[in-house]
Amino acid sequence: MTDGWVSWRVRHVWERNFHVFVRTWKVSFLPPLFDSLFFLVALGYGLGQFVPAIDGVEYARFVAPAVVAIGIMNASYYETTYGSFVRMYYQKTFDALIATPVTIEEVIVGEILWGATKSVIYTALILPLLAVLGVISLPGSLLLLVLALPGGLLFGGIGLCFTARTPSIDTLSYPQFLFITPMMVISGTFFPIESLPVQIQWVAFALMPLAHLVSLSRALTLAVPAPMGLVNLLWLTVVTAGVMVVAVRQMRRRLVV
Amino acid sequence: MAVPAIQAEGLVKRFGDLVAVDGCSFVVREGEVFGFLGPNGAGKTSTMRMIACVSPKSGGRLRVFGLDVDRYPREIKAQIGVVSQENNLDPDLSVFDNLVVFARFFEIDRTEAARRAEELIDFFSLREKRDTPIEYLSGGMKRRLTIARALINRPRLVILDEPTTGLDPQARSLIWERLRALRDRGSTVLLSTHYLEEAERFCDRLVIMDRGKILVEGRPDEIVSARMNRFVVETTATPEVIALLEREGIGYERFGDLVHITVDAAEPLVQRLVSECSPARLHVRSATLEDVFLRLTGRGLKD
Numbered sequence: 001m002t003d004g005w006v007s008w009r010v011r012h013v014w015e016r017n018f019h020v021f022v023r024t025w026k027v028s029f030l031p032p033l034f035d036s037l038f039f040l041v042a043l044g045y046g047l048g049q050f051v052p053a054i055d056g057v058e059y060a061r062f063v064a065p066a067v068v069a070i071g072i073m074n075a076s077y078y079e080t081t082y083g084s085f086v087r088m089y090y091q092k093t094f095d096a097l098i099a100t101p102v103t104i105e106e107v108i109v110g111e112i113l114w115g116a117t118k119s120v121i122y123t124a125l126i127l128p129l130l131a132v133l134g135v136i137s138l139p140g141s142l143l144l145l146v147l148a149l150p151g152g153l154l155f156g157g158i159g160l161c162f163t164a165r166t167p168s169i170d171t172l173s174y175p176q177f178l179f180i181t182p183m184m185v186i187s188g189t190f191f192p193i194e195s196l197p198v199q200i201q202w203v204a205f206a207l208m209p210l211a212h213l214v215s216l217s218r219a220l221t222l223a224v225p226a227p228m229g230l231v232n233l234l235w236l237t238v239v240t241a242g243v244m245v246v247a248v249r250q251m252r253r254r255l256v257v
Numbered sequence: 258m259a260v261p262a263i264q265a266e267g268l269v270k271r272f273g274d275l276v277a278v279d280g281c282s283f284v285v286r287e288g289e290v291f292g293f294l295g296p297n298g299a300g301k302t303s304t305m306r307m308i309a310c311v312s313p314k315s316g317g318r319l320r321v322f323g324l325d326v327d328r329y330p331r332e333i334k335a336q337i338g339v340v341s342q343e344n345n346l347d348p349d350l351s352v353f354d355n356l357v358v359f360a361r362f363f364e365i366d367r368t369e370a371a372r373r374a375e376e377l378i379d380f381f382s383l384r385e386k387r388d389t390p391i392e393y394l395s396g397g398m399k400r401r402l403t404i405a406r407a408l409i410n411r412p413r414l415v416i417l418d419e420p421t422t423g424l425d426p427q428a429r430s431l432i433w434e435r436l437r438a439l440r441d442r443g444s445t446v447l448l449s450t451h452y453l454e455e456a457e458r459f460c461d462r463l464v465i466m467d468r469g470k471i472l473v474e475g476r477p478d479e480i481v482s483a484r485m486n487r488f489v490v491e492t493t494a495t496p497e498v499i500a501l502l503e504r505e506g507i508g509y510e511r512f513g514d515l516v517h518i519t520v521d522a523a524e525p526l527v528q529r530l531v532s533e534c535s536p537a538r539l540h541v542r543s544a545t546l547e548d549v550f551l552r553l554t555g556r557g558l559k560d
């Protein structure tokens with residue numbers, strides 16, 4: 001209750017989610033893969049026919065890293081919003097867990113770690129498909145598996161912050177259309193971020209985690225140096241740490257009464 | 258003297274302005290079945306949640322096995338099993354998996370967890386449902402599994418919040434029987450219930466709570482004999498009956514068209530009632546915990 005730091009017991013929370021996942025993975029993992037492929041086909045090959053190469057990069061190869069980054073985001077964000085909310089509110093799983101020697105902090109960190117794991121699993125599944133389509137360069141793109149972890153932690157933490165504050169499952173759609181959707185559009189995903197007005201570029205880099213993730217992801221799949229690679233990494237690290245602390249505090253406030 | 262399983266002194270729980278538990282003191286000894294009785298909103302669940310170290314106390318002292326709940330929650334939680342009012346099983350998992358996955362949170366290794374799970378499945382008569390996902394279980398089976406799960410760490414203290422509420426009589430009696438078996442093996446059982454007749458039969462000691470305060474503590478039979486005459490005469494509230502009682506100055510309580518008169522010797526009153534009033538209905542029974550409960554907490558609806 002008050003002796004609150006996170007011990008290795010956090011792995012049990014992760015394991016519990018993993019255990020459920022093994023039983024339901026077919027249902028939970030095919031849709032995100034198809035989602036990514038639809039995007040790639042519709043944009044990369046459909047729209048791509050009308051779009052000239054961007055800085056010498058054909059459009060499908062330009063969009064592919066963004067599709068992966070969005071997939072990384074979705075995998076953990078949806079896990080810790082809708083997934084965690086269902087566990088917390090409907091299944092009362094967290095109540096059951098904090099009655100064991102596990103602390104609430106460990107439950108929360110375990111949820112975020114699990115969200116990040118889903119991002120990594122997603123990346124592991126989508127990479128071969130993109131490799132077959134020939135839209136990513138190898139072996140550099142394999143580093144996306146590593147990038148998926150901080151990316152997943154970050155979006156998992158953001159998701160839990162919303163879960164901690166949402167009054168009901170319906171209101172979880174607010175952060176989605178007020179934050180996730182605009183971010184998906186202005187983060188250098190479907191067109192270069194440089195084509196936006198410079199103020200919006202600043203907003204994107206200051207506030208939009210996806211912009212940093214896309215920037216790093218694109219450098220990896222195109223095997224080119226990231227223009228602001230270090231800044232992107234630093235930004236992701238600092239914000240991830242901050243978001244995780246906020247998520248734990250908010251969830252404590254909600255659950256420890 | 259041995260360290261009590263639970264020792265509370267002036268225990269307080271506040272939610273904003275609401276005082277849910279208002280200075281409660283009680284002792285639960287090791288190896289007894291101890292009941293929390295009281296109307297809804299009396300503070301039973303809040304008290305149990307503080308004992309289970311899932312809800313911080315707002316004041317007073319609370320020790321479980323001699324350990325302070327604020328300082329040693331992990332150590333305490335390792336030794337207790339909790340069955341909450343709401344079903345919080347994992348709906349995606351089978352009966353067996355629910356047990357073994359939960360065991361991991363207590364650092365029980367896989368082989369040992371599987372062994373204990375099989376044992377508990379038998380103990381709670383769930384053998385045929387071992388591999389069934391829990392969404393296909395009946396309410397009684399789910400409750401049995403929830404209790405089984407709370408025993409996976411071989412707890413010294415089991416805390417159950419209304420373990421028999423909403424179940425049919427067969428399911429209820431099975432649960433009581435298992436809880437007693439558990440007590441006979443040396444575990445301490447702490448529970449809340451609305452079934453006063455069951456509490457009277459199965460609890461070694463109990464408290465009755467109302468509005469955050471403990472009204473009485475003790476053995477059910479002692480509580481009844483200390484507070485009530487031995488018998489309750491129940492009869493129709495006809496004007497003749499009321500007139501007789503008023504005339505003789507005999508205390509009575511009126512519930513709708515019935516009156517209850519508690520007496521130590523029923524025969525003289527019954528004879529007079531029969532001969533002077535010939536009421537349509539006359540019934541003599543022993544005073545029960547329910548009579549004490551209603552007298553202490555009142556008959557008005559609580560929520």
